[in-house]
Amino acid sequence: xxxxxxxxxxxxxxxxxxxxxxxxxxxxxxxxxxxxxxxxxxxxxxxxxxxxxxxxxxxxxxxxxxxxxxxxxxxxxxxxxxxxxxxxxxxxxxxxxxxxxxxxxxxxxxxxxxxxxxxxxxxxxxxxxxxxxxxxxxxxxxxxxxxxxxxxxxxxxxxxxxxxxxxxxxx
Numbered sequence: 001x002x003x004x005x006x007x008x009x010x011x012x013x014x015x016x017x018x019x020x021x022x023x024x025x026x027x028x029x030x031x032x033x034x035x036x037x038x039x040x041x042x043x044x045x046x047x048x049x050x051x052x053x054x055x056x057x058x059x060x061x062x063x064x065x066x067x068x069x070x071x072x073x074x075x076x077x078x079x080x081x082x083x084x085x086x087x088x089x090x091x092x093x094x095x096x097x098x099x100x101x102x103x104x105x106x107x108x109x110x111x112x113x114x115x116x117x118x119x120x121x122x123x124x125x126x127x128x129x130x131x132x133x134x135x136x137x138x139x140x141x142x143x144x145x146x147x148x149x150x151x152x153x154x155x156x157x158x159x160x161x162x163x164x165x166x167x168x169x170x171x
Contacts, residue, residue: 024095035090040084043082049075049097051074052071054071057088058086060083076129099116
């Protein structure tokens with residue numbers, strides 16, 4: 001697990017799954033739900049994950065469609081999709097997901113990195129995730145992140161692995 005410090009912004013959390021390294025990046029220096037605020041129309045070169053901890057969020061996609069994301073649901077936005085958040089009441093956890101290949105951990109029979117790259121490359125429009133497992137995993141993650149540094153924080157990588165595995169089942 002890596003955490004952000006000073007002006008340098010490494011990933012908030014990193015999880016290795018076989019030959020895949022997943023970096024979960026947040027704009028804040030700690031993993032916490034933030035207020036739902038309006039954003040300008042923008043895009044990212046990486047996947048964006050937004051979990052609505054409270055309230056409801058309206059997201060405008062490509063200046064055409066509006067998606068409404070309810071409390072306890074998540075939104076996965078693929079790279080290079082124009083989107084804008086409306087000003088709303090509530091809180092969200094917003095993370096950017098970056099994936100790297102770890103060739104030193106490669107298994108000749110199966111590559112987690114190639115599997116997830118192919119899986120996410122098929123995502124062309126935002127996906128709303130409403131299953132209770134996602135909500136449970138994210139709430140556990142936020143709860144663990146709020147606790148003082150202790151042995152319970154070793155559960156954070158496991159929680160992030162569960163979130164990653166949900167995408168396997170979702171798409």
